[in-house]
């Protein structure tokens with residue numbers, strides 16, 4: 001189960017944080033690190049999905 005989606009969103013977030021310095025992803029990461037690991041991945045993916053839609057709908 002784990003690992004199917006992880007590479008994609010992990011790359012996405014890593015790119016945002018390290019390359020773009022995205023505060024949104026960093027804040028999410030910090031926030032989620034204080035949650036349990038099970039809810040962590042679920043919530044993180046959901047938020048990234050939302051943010052991706054947001055990012056795609058506006059110019060960089």
Ligand SMILES: [Zn+2]
Pocket residue numbers: 013016017022023024025026051
């Ligand atoms: Zn981001």
